[in-house]
Amino acid sequence: MVRRIAATATAIAMAAALPLACREPTEMKVRVTTDFDCARLAQNEVSVRLGEAVTGAASTVSRTCKDRYVGTVVLTRSDRGDRVTVEVMAALSPAALAQDGTCPEGTSGCIHARRSLSFLDHTPLPVPITLQQSCAGITCNPQETCVDGACVPAAIDSSQCHGDCVLQGRPDAGAGADAGADSAGVGGSLAHGDFEDGAHCTGWSGDGISLTRDPLAHSGQASCRICATTAQSISFRPNAGPYIVSHAGETYVLSAWLHAAPDAGAPLGMQAVIAVSDENGELNESLYGSSVTPTDTWQRVSVTFTLQYGGPIFDTYFVGTETWDVGQCFLVDDAEVERVE
Numbered sequence: 001m002v003r004r005i006a007a008t009a010t011a012i013a014m015a016a017a018l019p020l021a022c023r024e025p026t027e028m029k030v031r032v033t034t035d036f037d038c039a040r041l042a043q044n045e046v047s048v049r050l051g052e053a054v055t056g057a058a059s060t061v062s063r064t065c066k067d068r069y070v071g072t073v074v075l076t077r078s079d080r081g082d083r084v085t086v087e088v089m090a091a092l093s094p095a096a097l098a099q100d101g102t103c104p105e106g107t108s109g110c111i112h113a114r115r116s117l118s119f120l121d122h123t124p125l126p127v128p129i130t131l132q133q134s135c136a137g138i139t140c141n142p143q144e145t146c147v148d149g150a151c152v153p154a155a156i157d158s159s160q161c162h163g164d165c166v167l168q169g170r171p172d173a174g175a176g177a178d179a180g181a182d183s184a185g186v187g188g189s190l191a192h193g194d195f196e197d198g199a200h201c202t203g204w205s206g207d208g209i210s211l212t213r214d215p216l217a218h219s220g221q222a223s224c225r226i227c228a229t230t231a232q233s234i235s236f237r238p239n240a241g242p243y244i245v246s247h248a249g250e251t252y253v254l255s256a257w258l259h260a261a262p263d264a265g266a267p268l269g270m271q272a273v274i275a276v277s278d279e280n281g282e283l284n285e286s287l288y289g290s291s292v293t294p295t296d297t298w299q300r301v302s303v304t305f306t307l308q309y310g311g312p313i314f315d316t317y318f319v320g321t322e323t324w325d326v327g328q329c330f331l332v333d334d335a336e337v338e339r340v341e
Contacts, residue, residue, distance in 0.1 A: 024122045028075040028165075030086055030115075034131045035205055035239035038065035041090055069281030069313065070131070077119045085116045085142075085154070090131045106139035114145040117156040117165055126164045126312075127156075132239060133205070148202060148239075163245065190238045190316065193256070193335035195224040206236030208324070214331055218257040218298045223333035225261055228324035237317035238335070246276055247310040249341075254316045255302035256335035258294040264329035267294045269321035272303040274337075277313040284309040291321045294330040306341070 034041075065071070075084060089103045089112050096109035103110035111131045119125070135146035145154040147167065156165050192203030201211035201224040214225035228234050246252070254272045261267070269291035276284045289303025301318065316337055 025124055026077050026119050026121055028084065028086070028117070028119065028125045028127050030073045030075065030088075030127045030129060032070040032072070032088055032129050032131065034068045034070060034090070034133075036068070036133045037207065038068065038070075040092060040133070041065065066281050067277070067283075067315075069277070072280070083116065083118045085114060086127065086129070087112060087114045088129050088131065092133070092136055106137060108137045110137065111135050112138075112140070112146065114140075114142075114154040115156055115165070115167075116143070116154045117161075118158045120158050120161075125158060125161055128164050128166065130239070134239075190335050190337055193238065194220050195222050195333055196220050201226075203239050204236055205239055206234060208232045208234045209236060211236070214261075216259065216262070216331055218259070218333035220333075223259070223331040225329060225331055227261070227264065227329035228326055231323055231325055233320045233322065234324050235317055235319040236332075237315070245310075245312050246307055246314050248307055250310065250339060251304065251306040251341040252337060252339050253302060253304045254289075254335075254337045255300055256318060257298045257333045258292060258301055259298050259331040259333075260294040260296055261329035261331055262296075265325065265327055267328050267330040268324055269293045270301055270330070271319050271321055272301050273315075273317050273319055274303055274305045275315040275317075276307060276309065276311040277315070278311050281313065284311045288319075298333075304340075 075086070089105075089110065091097050091103040091110055093109035096103050096107045098104055103112075105112045111133070113129050113131055113135065115127055115129060117125070117127070132146070132148065134149040138146040138149060138151070140146055140151035140154075143154060144151040145167075146152075152167065154167075156167060158165060192198075192201070195201055195204075195213065195217075197203070199213050201213060204211055204224060206226070208228055208230040210227050210229050212225045212227075213222045215222060217223045226234070226236055252274055254274050256272065258267075258270060270293075271291050272289040273286060275286035278284055285308055287303055287305040289301065292299050292301040318332070318335075
C-alpha cells in the first residue's frame with residue numbers, strides 16, 4: 001500500500017509521534033527545504049494530505065518558512081502497510097494552482113519531489129527532501145522523482161539509511177552526496193563544486209546574481225562566473241548540501257578559490273560562511289570568515305569553525321561584504337567543505 005503526502009505553497013504541516021515506553025519510535029521524519037528563497041513560493045500555506053490520491057482537505061497546516069527551511073512532517077506506520085511514497089508539491093506561481101489547490105505535475109511553476117521507502121521497526125528514519133527550482137514543470141513517472149531537472153528512481157533502501165535516507169548513488173535533491181548524514185568522514189568538493197557541469201553552474205544558486213560557466217579555471221576545465229544583476233550584497237551557495245549532522249567540538253573548513261573576471265568591473269570582498277541550525281531551522285551558531293577581494297590571481301577564501309553546539313542542519317554559503325554594482329563579476333572554483341577534527 002502506498003501513502004502520499006502532497007504539499008503546495010510555502011510552508012509545511014507538522015505532525016508529531018511520541019515513542020512508547022523506552023523504545024525508539026517506528027517513524028519517518030520528512031524534512032522539507034528549498035534551494036531558493038521562501039518568498040519565491042506562491043502563497044503562504046502548505047496542505048498535507050494522506051491517502052492514495054493527492055486530493056482532499058488538508059490534514060494540518062502551518063504557516064512558517066524561514067531561511068529555505070519549510071518544515072518537518074512525522075509519519076508513523078499504519079494499517080496502510082510498511083512501504084510509503086512521500087510526495088511534496090510546491091507552486092512558484094498562483095497561476096499554476098488547480099481549483100482544488102494542488103499543483104499538477106508538469107505544469108509550469110509546479111515542483112514535485114517523491115521518496116519511496118519502508119518503515120523499520122523501532123527506528124526513526126530522517127528523510128530530507130529539497131524542492132529544487134530546476135524541477136519546476138518537470139514530469140516524472142510515479143516511481144521517479146526530479147533531481148537537478150532530470151527524473152531518477154525515487155526508491156530508497158531503508159536498511160541502507162546510515163543516517164539520513166537519501167537517494168542512492170547521487171546527491172539527494174539538496175541533501176548532499178549519498179554518504180549518509182553523519183559528519184564522520186565528511187570532506188571534499190561540494191556537489192558540483194568543481195563547476196565542470198552545465199552552462200549555468202549546475203547545482204548552485206544565489207541572490208542578486210547570474211551564474212555562467214567560464215573557461216578560466218583554478219583546476220579542471222571550467223569555473224563559475226558570477227555577476228551582480230542588482231545593486232545589493234550578493235550571495236551564492238550549493239543547492240545540494242552538504243547534509244551533515246554536526247556535533248559540538250567538531251571543526252569544519254569551508255573554502256573556494258576566487259579570481260577577478262578579466263572583462264568586468266573590479267569585484268568587491270567575499271566571505272565564506274558556515275551556519276548550523278536545529279531541526280526546526282532555528283540558528284544555533286554561525287561564523288563568517290575573513291573577507292577576500294578577487295584579483296587577477298587565484299585566491300582562497302575560507303572559514304574554519306569549531307562548533308560549540310552542532311545541529312542537524314548544516315549550511316554553507318559565500319556572501320559579499322558590501323553592496324555590489326550591477327555588472328561587477330568574479331570567478332569561483334573548487335568549492336569544498338572538510339571536517340578536520
